[in-house]
Structures are given as C-alpha cells and as structure tokens.
Amino acid sequence: MRKIGFDNDAYIKMQSEQIGKRISDFGGKLYLEFGGKLFDDYHASRVLPGFLPDSKLRMLCQIKEQAEIVIVINSEHIENNKIRGDIGITYDVDVLRLIDAFRGIGLYVGSVCITQYKGQTAVQTFMKKLRGFGVKVFIHYPIEGYPYNVPHIVSDEGLGKNEYIETSRPLVVVTAPGPGSGKMATCLSQLYHEHKRGVNAGYAKFETFPIWNLPLKHPVNLAYEAATADLDDVNMIDPYHLDAYGITTVNYNRDVEIFPVLNAIFERISGKSPYKSPTDMGVNMAGYCITDNDAVCRASKDEIVRRYFKTLCSRKKGDISENAVQKLERLMRQAEISVDDRPVVKAAISRSQETDSQPAVAIELPDGRIITGKTSPLLGAASAALLNAIKAISNLPKPVKLIDPKTIEPIQTLKITTLGNHNPRLHSDETLIALAISATENEEAALAYKNLELLSGCEAHSTVILAQIDDDIFRKLGINLTCEPVYTSKKLFHK
Numbered sequence: 499m500r501k502i503g504f505d506n507d508a509y510i511k512m513q514s515e516q517i518g519k520r521i522s523d524f525g526g527k528l529y530l531e532f533g534g535k536l537f538d539d540y541h542a543s544r545v546l547p548g549f550l551p552d553s554k555l556r557m558l559c560q561i562k563e564q565a566e567i568v569i570v571i572n573s574e575h576i577e578n579n580k581i582r583g584d585i586g587i588t589y590d591v592d593v594l595r596l597i598d599a600f601r602g603i604g605l606y607v608g609s610v611c612i613t614q615y616k617g618q619t620a621v622q623t624f625m626k627k628l629r630g631f632g633v634k635v636f637i638h639y640p641i642e643g644y645p646y647n648v649p650h651i652v653s654d655e656g657l658g659k660n661e662y663i664e665t666s667r668p669l670v671v672v673t674a675p676g677p678g679s680g681k682m683a684t685c686l687s688q689l690y691h692e693h694k695r696g697v698n699a700g701y702a703k704f705e706t707f708p709i710w711n712l713p714l715k716h717p718v719n720l721a722y723e724a725a726t727a728d729l730d731d732v733n734m735i736d737p738y739h740l741d742a743y744g745i746t747t748v749n750y751n752r753d754v755e756i757f758p759v760l761n762a763i764f765e766r767i768s769g770k771s772p773y774k775s776p777t778d779m780g781v782n783m784a785g786y787c788i789t790d791n792d793a794v795c796r797a798s799k800d801e802i803v804r805r806y807f808k809t810l811c812s813r814k815k816g817d818i819s820e821n822a823v824q825k826l827e828r829l830m831r832q833a834e835i836s837v838d839d840r841p842v843v844k845a846a847i848s849r850s851q852e853t854d855s856q857p858a859v860a861i862e863l864p865d866g867r868i869i870t871g872k873t874s875p876l877l878g879a880a881s882a883a884l885l886n887a888i889k890a891i892s893n894l895p896k897p898v899k900l901i902d903p904k905t906i907e908p909i910q911t912l913k914i915t916t917l918g919n920h921n922p923r924l925h926s927d928e929t930l931i932a933l934a935i936s937a938t939e940n941e942e943a944a945l946a947y948k949n950l951e952l953l954s955g956c957e958a959h960s961t962v963i964l965a966q967i968d969d970d971i972f973r974k975l976g977i978n979l980t981c982e983p984v985y986t987s988k989k990l991f992h993k
Contacts, residue, residue: 500547500793500797500864500955501547501790501792501793501796502547502548502789502790502793503546503547503548503788503789503790503791503792503793503794503797504546504547504548504549504784504787504788504789504790504794505548505787505788505789506548506549506550506553506787508786508787509549509553509557509783509784509787510553510556510557510560512783512786512787513557513704513781513783514557514560514561516781516783517530517557517561517669517702517704517781518561520700520702520781521564521668521669523700523772524698524699524700524772525698525699525700526668526698527668527670527692527697527698527699527700528668528669528670528699528700528701528702529670529672529685529688529689529699529700529701529702530669530670530671530672530701530702530703530704530781531672531681531682531685531701531702531703531704532554532671532672532673532681532704533681533703533704533705533706533707534705534706534707535551536554536555536596536671536673537552537554537555537596537599537600538551538552538585539551539552539553539554539706541707541721541725541801542706542707542784544797544800544801544804544978545717545718545721545722545794545797545798545801546718546784546788546794546797547793547794547797548789549784554704555603555605558605558671559603559604559605561669562604562605562606564667564668564669565605565606565667565668565669565670565671566606566607566608566665566666566667566669566670566671567600567605567606567607567608567670567671567673568607568608568609568610568611568663568665568670568671568672568673568684569593569596569597569607569609569610569611569673569674569675570610570611570613570672570673570674570679570680570681570684571589571590571593571610571611571612571613571674571675571679572589572613572614572678572679572680573612573613573614573615573616573618573621574614574618575589575590575675575676575678575679576589576590576612576618576620576621576624577618577620577621580676582675582676585973586966586970589675589676589679590624592675592676593610593628593675594631596673596675597610597633606667607633608634608663608664608665608666608667608670609633609634609635609636609663609664609665610628610633610634610635610636611635611636611637611638611663611680611684612624612625612635612636612637612638613638613679613680613683613684614638614639614640614680615637615638615639615640616639616640625637634664636660636661636662636663636664637660637661638660638661638680638683638684638687639659639660641656641657641659641683644656644683645683645756645759645760645763646759648759648762648763648766649766651686651763652690652763652766652767657686657687657690657691658690658691658694660687660691662688662691663684663687663688663691665688670688671704672684672685677726677729685701686701686760686763686767689701689764689767689768690767693767693768700772701764701779702779702780702781703753703779703780703781704780704781704782705780705781705782706782706784707719707721707722707725708722708723708733708748708749708750709748709782709784709785710736710747710748710749710777710780710782710785711747711748711785711786712748712785713748714733714734714735714748715832716795716798717794717795717798717799717802717833718794718795718798719733719748720733720798720802720829720832720833721798721799721801721802721805722750723825723829724801724802724805724806724825724826724829725801725805727805727809727818727822727825727826727829728809728812728818728819728822730821731750731751731752732750732751733748733749733750733751734748734749734750734751734754735747735748735749736748736749736754736775736776736777737754738754738757738774738775738776738777739774739775739776739777739778742774742775743774743775747775747777749775749776749777749780753776753779754776756776757775757776760779761773798833799833799835799839800839800840800957800978802826802829802830802833802835803830803835803836803837803839803840803980804840804978804980805826806823806826806827806830806837807837807959807980807981807982807983808980809822809823809826810823810982810983811963811981811983813983814963814983814984814985815963840957840959840980841862841868841957842860842861842862842868842957842958842959842980843860843959843980845860845862845868845870845959846858846859846860846870846959846960846961846982847961847982849870849871849872849961850872850961852872853872853873856872856873856879857872857873857878857879857960857961857962857986858870858871858872858873858879858883858960858961859871859879859880859882859883859958859959859960859961859964860883860958860959861883861884861886861887861953861956861957861958861977862956862957862958863887863890863891863956864891864952864955864956867890869883869886869887869890870883870886871883871884871885871886871887873923874923875922875923876903876906876910876923876924877906877923877924877929878921878923878924878925878926878965878968879960879961879962880925880926880960880964880968880971880972881923881924881925881926881928881929881968883958884926884929884930884953884971884975885900885901885929885933885946887953887956888900888946888947888949888950888952888953889946891949891952891953892942892945892946892949894942894945894946898942900933900936900940900942900943900946901929901932901933901936901943902936902940905932905935905936906924906932909924909928909932910922910923910924913928925965925967925968925971926967926968926971926972927967927970927971930950930971933946933947934947950975953975953976953977954975954976954977955976955977955978956976956977956978957977957978958972958977958978958979958980959979959980959981959982960979960980960981960982961981961982961984962981962982962984962985962986963981963982963983963984963985963986964979964981
C-alpha cells in the first residue's frame with residue numbers, strides 16, 4: 499500500500515495565501531504563468547503521494563472570484579497536430595477540453611491567445627471555430643530576435659505588435675495544453691501593454707517542479723528531469739539567488755539562462771525589475787508540504803523507472819532521441835535504482851517465458867500481490883490481467899469465470915466478420931463492456947465490476963507495447979503501466 503507523504507490541504511492553503519500576497523505586492527494585478535498541468539497533474543500525484551491531480555484547480559476555486567484564465571496555444575502546434583502524450587489528444591482539441599473543464603467548476607475563461615501566428619490555414623480554421631463558440635481570441639506574432647534583442651522586443655514593433663488581451667480580474671492565470679506554447683511571452687506582452695495604459699501589473703510563475711527548497715539531487719527533482727528528458731531540461735543551483743541571498747536553491751536551466759534577459763525586459767518595461775533571481779519569480783510551497791520524505795523518495799524513484807520504460811518505447815516508435823534514453827539511464831544511476839526495483843517487470847517477463855514468449859501483463863495489487871495475465875484465444879494479455887486482478891482484489895477463487903465464453907464469442911464474430919478486424923481477442927475496453935453486461939446477472943461479476951476502482955494506483959508491466967486502446971483503459975483506471983519496447987509483430991504499421 500502506497501504511503502501518503504504530502505499534505506494536500508496545507509498546500510492549497512499556502513499556495514492561495516502566497517498568490518494573494520503577490521497580487522497585493524504588484525498593486526492589484528498579477529499575470530500568473532502556470533507551469534505543468536493545471537487540470538490533471540498526474541506526475542505530481544505520482545511523485546508526491548497525497549497530492550491530488552486537481553490540487554491546482556482546487557486552489558484556484560478558493561479565489562475564483564478574483565481569477566480569470568487565458569489559454570495559450572502555439573500556432574505551430576495547431577498546424578502540426580501536436581499531441582498530448584498523456585491523454586492522446588491534439589493540443590487544439592485540448593484547448594476545448596480545458597475550456598469545458600474550467601467552466602464546469604465555475605472558473606472564468608476570459609479568452610484564448612494564439613501565439614506565433616503567421617496566417618496558417620489550420621490556425622484560421624481553429625480561430626473561426628472558437629469564435630463560433632463565443633470564445634474571445636487574441637493573436638500574438640513572432641518577434642524577431644526574441645528573447646535576446648531587448649530593445650526590439652520592448653517596442654511597438656515587438657510586444658507592441660501583439661493584440662492586447664482584454665482582462666477584467668486581478669489574477670490572470672496563463673496556462674496552456676503543454677510546454678512551448680508561449681505562456682511567458684504572453685505574460686510579457688501583457689505587462690508591456692498594461693504599462694502603456696498606466697496599469698500596475700506584475701508577473702509570477704506557478705511551478706511545482708523542480709522544488710526549489712529540496713536538494714538538487716533529491717529524487718523528486720530527479721524525477722522532474724526524467725519527465726522532461728526530451729526537452730533537455732537540467733536542474734541546477736540558482737546562482738542569482740545564491741549571490742543575492744546566500745541561500746542555495748534549485749531551479750532549471752532554461753529559467754536560469756533566460757533570467758538576465760527577463761530582468762532587462764522588466765527594467766525596460768517599468769523601469770525596474772521586481773526580482774533578484776529566477777527562484778524569486780516562482781510561487782511554490784510544495785516543499786513545505788512534504789510530510790514523509792521516505793515515501794516521497796520511494797514514489798519518485800518508481801516514477802523514474804516508469805519514465806525510463808516510456809522513453810524506451812518512444813525511441814522504438816521513433817518519437818524521441820537516443821539522448822533522452824541515455825539521460826534516463828544517468829538519472830537512474832544517480833538515484834541508485836534499476837528496472838529490478840519494479841517487481842512487475844520480472845513477473846511479466848517470467849509469465850511470458852512460461853508461455854513460449856507470448857505477450858504477458860503483470861499487475862501489482864495494493865497489498866503487494868502480483869497477478870499476471872497471458873494471451874489466450876479469447877482475451878489479450880492486458881484483458882486477462884485485468885480480469886485476474888479484479889478477481890484477486892475481490893477475493894474470488896481463480897476458477898471463477900467473470901464472463902461467460904458464450905458472451906465473448908459473438909463479440910469476436912462482430913469484430914472479425916462484420917467489422918473486418920484481424921485480431922479476434924478482446925481488448926480491455928471490450929472486456930470491460932462484456933464484464934458490465936455479465937454483472938447484470940452474475941453476482942460475482944457484479945462484485946468484480948464494483949471493485950474496478952480499487953485498481954487505481956496499481957502498477958502494471960507488459961512484455962510488449964500495448965495497443966493504444968489498452969493503454970488508454972489502464973490510464974483511465976489509474977493503473978501505472980509500463981511496457982517493454984517490443985511490438986507484437988514485425989509489421990511496420992502499428993495502431
């Protein structure tokens with residue numbers, strides 16, 4: 499059973515207080531750049547057990563009368579159909595999802611800002627769609643020499659060329675579907691326009707990682723590097739903070755490298771900079787809310803191993819460079835861990851070896867038991883492992899059949915004969931639907947179906963790269979899945 503190591507309530511309270519203080523310090527208007535995932539920060543919930551994925555939203559809901567949200571998206575991400583790897587949807591679709599999600603809990607979405615706009619056709623179509631939904635859209639353009647040509651940037655031909663985003667509340671939360679969207683540049687543009695209008699406004703960053711008041715090589719901070727291996731982010735001591743205050747803090751290379759430029763931009767906009775270091779810019783109380791360092795260290799090390807397998811699979815798919823894999827290997831050595839620290843790996847491989855190297859999946863239950871599933875004529879390995887796991891967690895005997903084979907056969911016929919699929923075995927989604935049907939008449943199936951939620955937080959490993967639908971189902975169930983970087987066949991095309 500995973501130990502809690504983080505006080506979520508204290509975090510929400512302390513973050514809210516600090517944001518309120520920043521608004522006051524800047525005279526009543528604050529542009530707050532939100533790093534990481536605002537709506538569903540699963541990375542934070544994995545490495546800080548006790549942190550809830552929607553903690554940031556809960557915090558904003560406490561001050562929602564003061565806040566409005568601006569969602570930023572890069573035109574190139576729209577044009578290139580960039581996908582959020584964690585939930586498998588494109589960035590432009592995620593903008594719509596985020597708007598609905600924010601509105602659904604009473605947060606005010608003021609507008610969407612399109613950055614790096616060059617007249618792209620796909621971007622024009624997306625803007626038309628947003629405006630058709632009644633969403634305000636503002637355009638920001640590429641700035642030659644950004645971010646180093648400060649005189650040009652802070653001019654009417656630079657930031658002044660961007661459209662001014664109309665806002666009405668003291669706290670403007672600037673967020674995005676993912677990194678590289680242009681959140682910081684959007685905030686700087688607004689500061690420029692606000693200053694020209696005689697409005698006092700400030701800028702701050704809401705960052706969870708790296709945690710500035712933990713050691714540089716603390717597993718939490720190493721896990722952040724693992725999560726951003728493809729971005730070449732590196733944690734480092736903040737030299738500006740050390741020089742200004744004599745205190746050692748941790749930041750990451752991009753913020754440290756850009757700080758002198760940001761300082762110059764702040765000074766050119768308003769005559770002086772409010773900050774002496776990149777650490778000063780951040781609003782991050784997470785380090786003060788860790789209640790069990792051992793639990794947090796263990797969770798972070800587990801996450802590094804998970805990231806390693808994810809990176810291996812991404813390399814296999816051609817989505818990531820060899821450098822990212824090598825970085826994960828270095829991080830594992832620094833954390834003094836290996837794949838052997840993930841028990842489900844060995845269990846899945848052993849199960850596969852017992853079945854003539856057929857695909858196998860292992861799931862570790864909250865009590866430490868490891869349950870496996872193998873490929874069969876009726877079920878894929880992922881489906882078999884899910885059924886076996888919920889039988890075990892429901893204390894049902896192994897011989898119990900949760901789904902009558904007679905229920906599976908017509909589904910297979912539909913797949914092959916009517917829909918033209920080549921694989922008759924049921925994927926995880928099809929298996930869960932069959933289980934739901936069986937639960938209407940079978941008490942044991944009903945108990946297992948009810949207990950599906952108990953699988954949240956379990957660990958799983960597959961000896962092959964699973965189909966996207968299986969991957970999605972495990973994610974939706976809250977199961978932390980890793981896979982060996984191996985395809986089930988030698989085909990060049992894989993769904």
